[in-house]
Amino acid sequence: MRALSLALLALVGACAALPDQTRAVLPELRLPPSSLGASVSLAQRLSIARLPGTSDQAAVTQRQFDVLLEIDAHQLRLAGFSLGERIITLTWDGTQLTSERHPLLPADLDVARVLRDIELVYWPTAVLQSALPPDWVLSDSAQQRSLSYRGTPEVVVRYGDKARWTGRAELDNRLEKYLLSIESTPLSEH
Numbered sequence: 001m002r003a004l005s006l007a008l009l010a011l012v013g014a015c016a017a018l019p020d021q022t023r024a025v026l027p028e029l030r031l032p033p034s035s036l037g038a039s040v041s042l043a044q045r046l047s048i049a050r051l052p053g054t055s056d057q058a059a060v061t062q063r064q065f066d067v068l069l070e071i072d073a074h075q076l077r078l079a080g081f082s083l084g085e086r087i088i089t090l091t092w093d094g095t096q097l098t099s100e101r102h103p104l105l106p107a108d109l110d111v112a113r114v115l116r117d118i119e120l121v122y123w124p125t126a127v128l129q130s131a132l133p134p135d136w137v138l139s140d141s142a143q144q145r146s147l148s149y150r151g152t153p154e155v156v157v158r159y160g161d162k163a164r165w166t167g168r169a170e171l172d173n174r175l176e177k178y179l180l181s182i183e184s185t186p187l188s189e190h
Contacts, residue, residue, distance in 0.1 A: 024136075024154065024175065026147075026154065026173075027131070029116050029120070029128070031127060032094030033072065033092065033094055034073040034074070035124075036071055039071060040070070041070045041186065041187040042069045042184045042186055043067075045066055045183040046064065046066070046183075047062060047063070047180070048062065048179070048181075049178065049181075052177075063082075065081060065087070066080070066082075074093065074094075075093045076091070076093075076115070076118065077089075078090040088100070088101050088105060088111070099111045113176075117171055117180060120171065121145075121157050132147075137151075143160075145157040154174055157171050157172070165184060166184055166186060167183070168184075169181075169182045169184065
């Protein structure tokens with residue numbers, strides 16, 4: 001149980017870095033699942049690492065956990081597992097974001113950030129661009145996507161496969177100071 005507690009605390013620490021208040025705050029997108037334009041079911045291995053400059057440099061800097069992610073026109077569903085136990089379930093229907101948490105998972109794990117990162121990695125460029133507030137620009141190429149605020153790249157996503165649903169993707173969140181590596185295997189594709 002102690003190992004689970006430490007793993008959960010490290011996960012939360014990696015995801016819950018506060019943005020630098022002198023700079024921009026990343027937009028909360030909350031796009032409807034139907035705007036993805038596809039249905040997917042993925043098994044993923046996630047690795048989260050803190051970037052230099054975070055306040056808890058003495059903490060463990062990298063953690064891994066497994067995720068099952070399903071998205072269809074009606075709903076996004078995510079289940080996260082650590083050490084063989086489900087630690088979080090997230091559901092987004094385009095209107096309501098709900099989550100269930102393991103009792104040891106601290107309340108400061110922000111499920112809105114988890115949803116935002118999923119959308120930044122997988123949603124179509126045109127859909128993302130139409131949802132961005134002023135001063136934010138999304139640029140996209142075959143292997144990389146960059147979200148910039150007033151010309152400064154704040155989030156860079158690199159893709160290892162043209163399909164973006166398979167293989168490796170890496171989200172470099174420079175503003176909130178973490179690196180999220182995603183290894184995806186499609187369970188089914190519609």
